[in-house]
Amino acid sequence: MLGSTVRRDFLSAAMQVPLLARAGVAHAEATWPNRPVRIIVPFPPGQSTDVLPRFVGDVLSRRVAQPVVFENRAGGVGVPGTEAVARATPDGHTLGVGAVSTLAVNPALMPNLPYDVERDLTPVAKLFDIALAVVVHPSVPATTLPELVTWLRGNPGTRYASAGPATTPHLAAALFARRLGILLEHVPYRGSGPAMADLVAGVVPVMFDTVTSALPQASAAKVRLLAVTTAQRLPRLPDIPTVSETVSAGFEVVGWGGLVAPAGTPAPLVETINGALEASLGDPLLANRFGELGAVPTPGTAGEFAAFVRAEAVRWGELVRTAGIRLDG
Structure with missing residues (x-):
């Protein structure tokens, strides 16, 4: 009798674990952000991939009533900073700037990257073309x-x-x-x-x-x-x-940037963040500031950004291979 009681109590507790986990996720989604949001920039200060996301961060912080703090982790062609994003807790409070170099080109250049774009990162929102x-x-x-x-x-x-x-x-x-x-x-x-x-x-x-x-x-x-x-x-x-x-019909190349989250960030939370970013990108003042720098806001869904990153990886991976592009120049 005692053994069956223990088993029932154990099974009851085990069944509550996923319920509690889902409740925790739901709470995080409902309250995001409940503390400052950190955005890791794997590039030096002053570049467009640093300046333009900061413009977005200014608008976002006003919308969500929490500070948006940028942290530059430059060097290593963006690898250390991007790896830091991939290893962060997937709770929506650490995001990273991703660009053509870190998300589409580095995988073709460096077969031993310490992160895998598809496995370790979740695209959240494309922010701009430049x-x-x-x-x-x-x-x-x-x-x-x-x-x-x-x-x-x-x-x-x-x-x-x-x-x-x-x-x-x-x-x-x-x-x-x-x-x-x-x-x-x-x-x-x-x-x-x-x-x-x-x-x-x-x-x-x-x-x-x-x-x-x-x-x-x-x-x-x-x-x-x-x-x-x-x-x-x-x-x-x-x-x-x-x-x-x-001189070359169909030639089109733009720089672009967006935000990524660690893999494992719950899809509903990704959509919550994407929605806040999309609303921020619609700010008229932001469009003016982007325009002064030759950039345009690019609102869209997280799924659209993920598909775009995959297409860019194919496009530039092929050029890297056929043109013999290397990191040593």
């Missing part, structure tokens, strides 16, 4: 993109700068060269700032860079902005043509 620009030093004898292509074909091995190996500007230039059959020599820098400084100084003649970085120098006539890499012209730069409409 245009790239083709810029040249004023000494380059080209005032249009077709003229630049002609000049590059006549000067094989021309050096071009990028913000670093396997960054979006590097990938855009590599794709551009392959599509047009141009031989270029890649000169990687440790960030967009020093690369642009050498372009302005005439150390390198050509560069693909974000509009955010290129526009101030172009406005000061220190560099010449020939084209943008978006599918359509930018509203802010209506006189600047696209690569697609001038």
